[in-house]
Amino acid sequence: MSDFFRWAYDNRKQFALDILAGSFSGMCNIISSHPMDTIKVRMQMSHDGIIKTIGSMVKNEGIFSFYKGMLFPFISVPILQATVFSTHEFWKRFFVGDSKQQLSCYQNMIAGGLSGLAASFISCPVELAKCRLQMQTQNINKVYKNPMDCMIQIARKEGINYLYRGMNVTCQREILGYAALFVIYDIVKDTLMSLKQKKEATNLDMLISGGLGGIACWTIGYPQDIIKTILQCDTGIGNSRKYKPHVFDGGFYSCLVEQVSKNGWRCLFKGYSVCIFRAFYANAIGFYAFETAKKYLNK
Template sequence: MASLKLQNIDPQQRKLSKLAQDVIAGTFGGWAQVLVGQPLDTIKVRMQTQRYPLKYRGATDCFRQLLRQEGLRGLYRGVAPPLAGIGFCNAIMFMSNGYFRRLLQKDKGQPPSILEIGLAGSMAGAVMSFVNCPIELLKVKLQTQDPQGVMNVHGKLEPPFKGVVDCGIRSIRTQGLIGIYRGMGMTLFRDVPGTFAYFVCYESLKRLFKSMRTDGQLKTADLLMAGGFSGIAAWLPSYPQDFIKSCYQNESRFMSYRQVFKEILKMRGPKAFFNGIAPAMMRAFPANAATFLAYEMAMKAMS
């Protein structure tokens, strides 16, 4: 009787069920990513947004200063927006990726091609950018604020943000509702190629590791390796865009991308666009290994 009921389920309902699984598994993956990667992300953003003269000599010096001045709490400063938001962002990304992958797949009886996987990933990245941008804006502001206060758009020092809600309200009050989407163009320019590389690398490595197993079954170590390297692959075509985005979002003055770019180039030179890449890469492997492992485990539990 139960099998008969399953057979009578409308195909559209099954598709919605698959989308729901992508949302739940993606949320778990996002939470795992934040908990593992937030300290190194804080260091990356601090390295990116420091002003001249430079405060930190390198990632290690940044870590030591933060730990000495603010303790472990300083490394997790600004964790509330990504913990609440990255889970949602990942849910959107994995749901969109699953939807676009099924939409683009020509041969439904065979696994999608690598090109189909990449195109679906880049389309999912474009969708995710609309959620990512305001979350990252608040995260950057909270991660980089000085304990003595923050500079407003009029050049006046204001009290530090009390938290994510206060940061959001004050950002909207000074720049309008569109203010929380400051950096949207560069977020898109970063996420589209980044997610293309992200999913292509992950699926390619999964297929490679599977072909190397005599039983054809992936192990936990395989998923961790594939997820970790996919995180590194995502940064390769997108890190300079992320650097410009962070500086642009942290800038209290009204400036264009071009002005921010020229100021960085003039003050810090071309190498500056890769400033903070070491902690970004160090974070990418464990954070994304945790993301995909949590995602795969959640999907397996729901299957």
């Protein structure tokens, strides 16, 4: 154990550089993807299609409604992406050191899953505030003034522990999603490089690999994201909660059963088309930004 901590200490400079590169990736990600995320959340909480959802938002709330709840993610997503990428790079160096050797699929799944677990502790309260703000359809008499006010009100009215409402399902989504993200990213990038018989990935290779990795990430984690959104938009506390928690599931099981029994399994993919479109370009940009920043910082 002491050798592990000594090794981690010796790699502190590279870890710091990975954090900076991940932060830059996060800023590029949130600027490009937030409007589509707002549409996704609205679709998840209604029975409207994408065209009706967009039309209703523009007509009733204006064009800036697509950026509701963005301030907090703009601050937090760079932190989240820094956590994800730096954690993955940390475990990558743990498995293969500074060599150019690629992670095995199994090792990449572990590194991706651990990065997702670390991300859960940041993403859960952030997405709770984001979802509550995105669901405010009126521009007057708002319940929450801004992300910080939202979190303060939740802590006061529902309890500090409710800032982590949906944590169980968030962990499921993040661990599975990020494991898939990094595995598919490396598989696609290596395949493209081998087809072109090149030793380094081109910009296009990174964009395609990141985009397809994002699709894999959100495809495997989307049903969990639906349940997470519903649980986080439920403002009930204690016995007044609509979906009662069982052991450590946080209400996941009762919410899942009710949604599928009432609306069929297809309800677990409401807003999927919007999400996949967003996932492709956001992760394409995110990975490209990370790889570019990492290369620049390590010169």
